[in-house]
Amino acid sequence: MKTFHCNRCNQLVFFENTHCEKCGARLGFVPELSQISAFEENEDGRWKSLHPLAQDSFYKPCHNYSVENVCNWVIPADSDDTLCCSCQLTSTIPNLTQPNNRLYWYRLENAKRRLLYTLDELGLDVKSRQEDPEHGLEFQFLEADAEGKGVMTGHDNGLITLNIAEADDAHREKVRSSLHEPYRTLLGHFRHETGHYFFDRLIADTPRVKAFRTAFGDEQQDYSAALDRHYKEGPPPNWADNYISAYATMHPWEDWAETWAHYLHIVDTLDTAVSCGLVLVPDSPNEPTLTDQTPIEETTFDNLMTRWFPLTYVLNSLNRSLGMPDGYPFALAPPVIDKLRFVHRVVAAAARR
Template identity: 70%
Template sequence: MKTFHCNHCSHLVFYENVRCERCESLLGYVPELAEISAFEVAGEERWRSLHPGAEGALFRQCHNYAVENVCNWMIPADSPDVLCRACQLTLTIPNLGAPDNRLYWYRLEMAKRRLLYTLAELGLDVKSRQADPEHGLAFEFLEDGGDGSRVMTGHDNGLITLNIAEADDAYREKVRTAMGEPYRTLLGHFRHETGHYYFSQLVENNPRWLEPFRKLFGDESADYGEALNAYYRDGAPADWQASYISAYATMHPWEDWAETWAHYMLIVDVLDTSTSYGVALLPDDPSEPTLTDRTPVEDASFDNLMKRWFPLTYALNSLNRSLGMPDGYPFTLAAPVVEKLRFVHRVIEAACDKSLPREAATPPGEAPVAQPVVQAGGQPAAQAGAAPAEPIAAQPAAPVEASPAPQAPAQPVDAPAPPLEPVASEPPLQPEPATVQPATSKRPMRRR
């Protein structure tokens, strides 16, 4: 995530902000520019962008921005759409008559938009069901029914379902503790479930990748139901950290892929943010990890990403401990896990037809020479292929990985504006909104 500024007064702002706290200009995200822009009124329900890249173009607010207050994306004024690209992906929203459901919907949409930003930065195309009924991506945000029916977060042929209870911080923390996870977040869920989606799009029917996938992750044709039952009956193998990013990844090759994909999303997102903010590590002691490389993530080789990841996570965990918080990165990346991450990098690179430096033709499962084992908390790295050292963090690695989601978007300097504060009272046009979930859900149980 890059840094953003108000184009009217140059005040620092965040990706989620809707108003500049210094000059009170309306803010909105313009996906065509991949930028937050300040806007000035240019007529009824029309706003002129102040971003230099927009050259004075006119925009409208997404209906879910202007009316529902759960979005901050803008739409070109001459577009027939009334919902932005992000909101078009949501097919079903929670029943807004229930207490807190609007706040949960807001948090879900916020996490989804962060995921979409990362996918766009990587060059991955995201098509809606409207644009591509057969292969498009879609989301349903559902809640458990009053009749005892349960909604499970999961993926089914491009349709990602999330239980809105995951947007309740207390509920999510309870589940995290019960499952022995270091942390559990909405963004991690979105990353994981889109991993399933992109497996079907990029790997499943691609002869170039399927056999290398099986050498690294295993045979995906193994019965999923049996694997699921075995995992919840027997748990993960005792030595799972030697080959997997999380305990849940041991359940089935599909889950191993989705967990690895999610972790790759985490790495590139954090590195992109640190690079954009000019984060550098320049210790006085030359034996301590340094970080001066600011190669843009989209131009970096996989080895470059890994080289920068170790010192950054060492500093991150040290900062968290100074705050009295748990380690921000309680993971161990053993050599086989690094190779799985490399495979994800190569698949994405090929799918986006990037001109990135090509990776060496390393056989799947065999670590390249001098490839480090990245240790959680910044432990000194072991030699490639060696058994991973114990991570600093006492907790086991998590099946969902992301930084804790805030209850509302923070402001850089001044007090934050309420996330649901209205900006406009009327929609620009009559939209075709997502289906509202009925009070009682009849959705079947899904994975996760």
């Protein structure tokens, strides 16, 4: 993710900010520019952008910004829409009469917006079900009912369901620990489930499916049987030699989705490092070194991998110095890197198209 500044005072601000902590300016994300802008609020309710790329354009806040306080995106002032392009993708929100559900909704929307930012930066177009009823994307955020019937996070033909319990840090950590997972986050869920969505869009019923099966296996094998086998027997003993996660061993669809999510982790983290001007210049050449500042959108896959190891080594070292778990608890075996390369090629081809 790129860095952002307040256009009034040039203070560094975050992607999620609604106001500048230094000068108090109102802030909002302008999807058309992929930028955070500072605004002057007019008496007529319109917001005048102070961003140089907006050329004094006028906007209005998303309804979920001005009323619900779970969004910070804006809409052109002359638009008939009341929801921003991100909030339009959500068809079902949590029951806000329940304690903590507004907080969970806020966390879910935050993670979704980060996902959409990365997809846009990669040139991957996302349309809502309203725009494209056949191939559009839709999210629903559900919770267990009064009888305790659970909610399965998953994807079904463009509809992504997220269990809002995943927005509860304590619950998510309990599940992560019980499943012996090294990593489990809201953003990871969103990235994984959109992997299934983009499999349908970019792989299924295309000439790429042959190369997919060479890398990941035959996705035509029975998914339900694979699911049962995975939860009864667990992953193969040496799964890390060929897969990014134990869950990826279950079925080629899950291997693809886990690898897709991991690719998004890599490009977003490296993009953030480049945008912050992060370099590693140790006294000894034997220490992790990172001096390449090539923008992610202009680099090769091999270049990404070359930069990834020193960055994650330092990231994990910093976390350990703070007494925290590794921020990047993964090891990339050569077959996994080959799968990531395949994802990179698919994304690049889709962006060019």
